[in-house]
Amino acid sequence: MNIVAWMIVACEVAFWIFIILGLAARYILKQEKLGLLLLALSPVVDLILLITTSVDLYRGAESTFAHGLAAVYIGVSIAFGKSMIAWADQRFKYYITKQGTPPVKRYGTEYAVHYFKGWIQHLIAYLIGAVLLGGLIWMIDDASRTEALSGIWQLWSIIVGIDLLISITYFIWPKKQKASI
Template identity: 40%
Template sequence: MVVGLIVACEVGFWVLLAAGLAVRYLLKWRRTSVALLLCEPVLEVVLFAVTAVDLRNGAEPSWEHGLAALYIGYTVAYGHYTIRWLDGHAAHRLAGAPRPHRPPRYGMARARHEGALWLRTLLAAAVACALLQAAIWYVGDGDGDTSTLRTFQWVSLRALGIHGLIALTYLIWPKKQPDTAARPVEDRAPTGR
């Protein structure tokens, strides 16, 4: 049941997002668009409530409950970022707005960008771990096997660590911008013949 609800929440997220952007840019109904986009967090609240009720009604804590916590954490951290990114592209395509800025590709600007994304992942992991810990306390260590929920806490921390290492590589080895100005043929060094 929980997995079906996670899938329904994900589909609902994209349907509400598409509807909100279509209403905003095709029909020019800004208030309706805002109302549709504000319904997005309701999906996570419903998922959280159903998961809590499922656990309280005696369901054995399983990977579905852990996945629900990870999904909610990811949506809290990256949901608004995704909506803003897609809104910029929709405004460009449908309303003639300027092309949205791309993330930096080189140097320390790229390292800062990757660091900011890692902070979002930190938020996602913190929310997921907090929800999982609340579920562990909610079920009670003595009443049921909560090892699956603890395993998902480690999954979120591992994802945070892996993303942190990737972000750190951009800081340690910043990608250099390619030299776009090709040297003229006359300035090339002789081949030695």
């Protein structure tokens, strides 16, 4: 595994460590400012990954799946970051501190709308990632060294399209609540 692949793993771990420490500081230690600071550090992880990937490619490395995945990771982290933190915040507050409201289970049109909003976030992540991939391809300016990046871009384009189709199906065939026995 190359340095970028290891950095993706390290960044994912660091992201969740910052989230957990931020929530623990906020709810267990009652340190709002410290909690906010720790939560605010999670985007720094993306910056470190972007710099690592760019420097590796700039120094002449041939692009790999990991380099493309780094762009995907950054796009997803930016587009979904706030909602992932809100998701973790609600669950931490409810399950750990025994406060707040339980997570909502959605069905029918409510589920379809929620899933479609998630698809819009996915589209935003894709657009951010596509800009990063395009920027890396432009920076390297050698098709033989950027083939993996182009492949990630094409694959992700198909995945975003499939996700849209899935989203539409929830409006046609709404998710139903399981019958109680």
